[in-house]
Amino acid sequence: MRLGIMGGTFDPVHLGHLVTAEEALVQFNLDRVVFMPTGQPARKTDRAVTSAEHRYLMTVIATASNPDFDVSRMEIDRPGLTYTVDTMLALREQYGPQSELFFITGADAVWDIATWKDAERFRGLCTFIAATRPGYDLEAAFVEYAEELAALDIEFIEVPALAISSTDIRERVSQRRPIRYLTPESVAGYIHKYGLYREAF
């Protein structure tokens, strides 16, 4: 089993995330990709994050038609701040030593992995797939922790669709600007139905 774990806040999930997951699935010959919305992101205690249940449901809606994608409640159901190492250790336990785990996320999240909780435990536990936007200056971004990062298994994929960002979508909704074609229509409908992101941001 080659299992991709798509880690993110998904506030909200958008087409860039879906393209990234599909690209990782194909490039790394994964059996499936499990989207893993964070519960309480450890690095986002300074800003309001939309409720985990809304972010989870939007991710379910966005991925529902793809038979290779699943969504897990593991992080949103785990009490306390969310740490990736806890998730990957739980998945290793669940899937056994024969499975290969790939943690897929944005390159901007990956560059400071060395400072994540119990970072040394990632060695041999999983491969990181870091998605970048075209033109992303990898060397400049990774220089600070180059030594620590060299000890981890990190692969990069370039995803043009990552020009789309959750921040931009939240900003657009609050300014009553369109988000059509940036996120699946079903997710845009959900955002409007529940009045998410309407407050000035």
Ligand code: NAP
């Ligand atoms: P973030 O800092 O909000 O995102 C950094 C950049 O990466 C943003 O441009 C973001 O774009 C993009 N991004 C995030 N997830 C992505 C994905 N799955 N695919 C493609 N691009 C993605 O990142 P975050 O959401 O807080 O964290 C990302 C993952 O790393 C989560 O699973 C989180 O739990 C984990 N993490 C763990 C620790 C820890 O264990 N201590 C610390 C930090 C992060 P969008 O805003 O458009 O998504």
